[in-house]
Amino acid sequence: MTTLDSRLPPPRRLRPWHGLERRLRDVGISGRTLVIAAPAIWLTIFFLVPLVVVFGISLATKQFGRPPYSPLLTTDEGKVQLTLHLSNYVRLFTDPLYVAAYLSSIRIALVATLITLVIGYPMAYAIARAPDKWRNILLMLVILPFWTSFLLRVYALSGFMRGNGVINQILGVFGIEPLVMMQTDFAVYVGIVYTYLPFMILPLYTNLVKLDTSLLEASADLGSRPWQTFLSVTLPLSLPGIVAGSMLVFIPAIGEFVIPSLLGGPETLMIGRVLWDEFFAATNWPRASAVAMAMLVVVVIPILLLQKAQDAVVERGK
Amino acid sequence: MRRGWFLPIAATLGFAFLYLPIMSLVVFSFNESKLVTVWSGFSTKWYGELFADPQMLGAAWLSLQIAFFSATIALVLGTLCAVALVRFKRFRGRTVLAGAVSAPLVMxxxxxxxxxxxLFVAMEGLVGWPSGRGVLTITIAHATFCTAYVTVVVQSRLSDLDLSLEEAAMDLGATPVRVFFDITLPIIAPALISGWLLAFTLSLDDLVIASFVSGPGSSTLPMVIFSKVRLGVSPDVNALATIIIGVVALGVIGATLFSMRSGRARRA
Known part of the structure; x- marks a missing residue:
């Protein structure tokens, strides 16, 4: 160690990285490898391996003890035996509860995404077309809820829609009977739209703000009505933004737990909630793992679509 | 271009939808009555109650600590990841790394x-670490998904960066590490700050992941809030929400004003 240190020049100024590179090179590690390796190792251990573990445990069965699942590998007199149970997956396809939860999660996420798109698109377009001095303020108003607590926003919404909440009090002033909104699927739709709206607006805005307005003028000069211009020029050009925004809403909405459990009723079936109950209430870890794997299958295609859309946005930006 | 009436009206309604529930929550946090939706007079008693609740305060302190450490880990890992993805165009496993870092964003x-x-349970069985679950496991879990967000923020700043400054420094004989610390780091500092803040906020906000990986005695603030809110409205949660919204609003407004001013200065 002393020979290594004596070979290094004395540090002229206090720079922690001074000489660090040379030291690493002496050991045979380039800085480049290190930069890649640190996040790669972390993500492998804490993101990729866990998914493999979930798959493994989805093939076990519930058992009393710690951990509460049967071991996959057992050694018996020198023999190693691998036991895989498919019962959890069989159950997913045969138990009507799981099938219903899947279908209703997909339906709720899909409808909510469409509503978010319909509300978010005009907002994003308005911000993109707003005068410069307004644009930053409007963008800030979109980003602000994104930074405040998700849980507290869902809670705020529940106070708003409650039986004696603000909406019903306003309706009461006009002599309208109070509406039952809480603990219905309607409340879940509103909750998803409310909390995920910024995720829809931001990618749409990034896309629409780059839109070449001369194309719109050309279309108008050629005699198109505004809605024809919108359908034939604006909408097709903003498709990557639409896909990115929709996927950013759809994918997390599928597995949503907080919204259905705070706003939905007991009959609001969503797969995230089923997984939660399977794990926390029934402590059936293998069953919860199988539910997670099946949920993963549903979100993989949207995730790939999202990546493609993001690449397209990046390419266009260059 | 023709300015129609449709867009302004749609935007106004949209913003009203985003802000009315939050605003009513803030107003009712100053309500005297325990009935959160019936106004009976101005009062700050729920704030007093909030600051006298040891469970809330303990959970808040725990959450702040976890958020600080996980955001810091995520900042380091996310920055390295962004540098790797933007600067090293080709290396083995690049697609896997890009996928593994962006998947947690939507997972x-x-x-x-x-x-x-x-994973933690399996690891404990195999290597004895981490023993039990608590602050450490929550911090690791948060650092992992926050890394994804930091990477996205830093990546977009890095890919806009003018390479000529770094090349000039290299031509003058600076080593890559020195170029990074002397040139690149100061330029991307704003992105690092917003990445860290984003990670900090996300960690403070997380309920679901923390619920899975926490252990006895390590309930974070969202876990305490969730268990209270699940039983119905509670006015001290309104008070807490108002404080959080106030802090966030000040921060975001400040950051926007700062970036608007510096943007104007750059254009001038």
Missing amino acids: PDVITGLALLL
Whole structure:
């Protein structure tokens, strides 16, 4: 160690990285490898391996003890035996509860995404077309809820829609009977739209703000009505933004737990909630793992679509 | 271009939808009555109650600590990851790394939480670490998904960066590490700050993942809030929400004004 240190020049100024590179090179590690390796190792251990573990445990069965699942590998007199149970997956396809939860999660996420798109698109377009001095303020108003607590926003919404909440009090002033909104699927739709709206607006805005307005003028000069211009020029050009925004809403909405459990009723079936109950209430870890794997299958295609859309946005930006 | 009436009206309604529930929550946090929706007079008693609640305060302190450490880990890992993805165009496993870092952005929380818990349990069985679950496991879990967000923020700043400054420094004989610390780091500093803040906020906000990987005695603030809110409205949660919204609003407004001013200065 002393020979290594004596070979290094004395540090002229206090720079922690001074000489660090040379030291690493002496050991045979380039800085480049290190930069890649640190996040790669972390993500492998804490993101990729866990998914493999979930798959493994989805093939076990519930058992009393710690951990509460049967071991996959057992050694018996020198023999190693691998036991895989498919019962959890069989159950997913045969138990009507799981099938219903899947279908209703997909339906709720899909409808909510469409509503978010319909509300978010005009907002994003308005911000993109707003005068410069307004644009930053409007963008800030979109980003602000994104930074405040998700849980507290869902809670705020529940106070708003409650039986004696603000909406019903306003309706009461006009002599309208109070509406039952809480603990219905309607409340879940509103909750998803409310909390995920910024995720829809931001990618749409990034896309629409780059839109070449001369194309719109050309279309108008050629005699198109505004809605024809919108359908034939604006909408097709903003498709990557639409896909990115929709996927950013759809994918997390599928597995949503907080919204259905705070706003939905007991009959609001969503797969995230089923997984939660399977794990926390029934402590059936293998069953919860199988539910997670099946949920993963549903979100993989949207995730790939999202990546493609993001690449397209990046390419266009260059 | 013709300015129609449709867009302004749609935008106004949209913003009203985003802000009315939050605003009513803020107003009712100053309500005297325990009935959160019936106004009976101005009062700050729920704030007093909030600051006298040891469970809330303890959970808040725990959450702040976890958020600080996980945001810091995520900042380091996310920055390295962004540098690797933007600067090193080709290396083995680049697609896997790009996928593994962007997937947590959209991965449903219940899957991430369950997967990490099962990993921690399996690891404890195999190598004896981490023993039990608590602050450490929550911090690791948060650092992992926050890394994804930091990477996105830093990546977009890095890819806009003018390479000529770095090339000039290299031509003058600076080593890559020195170029990074002397040139690149100061330029991307704003992105690092917003990445860290984003990670900090996300960690403070997480309920689902923390619920899976926490242990006895390590309830974070969202876990305490959730258990209170689940039983119905509670006015001290309104007070807490108002404080959080106030802090966030000041921060975001400040950051926007700062970036608007510096943007104007750059253009001038």
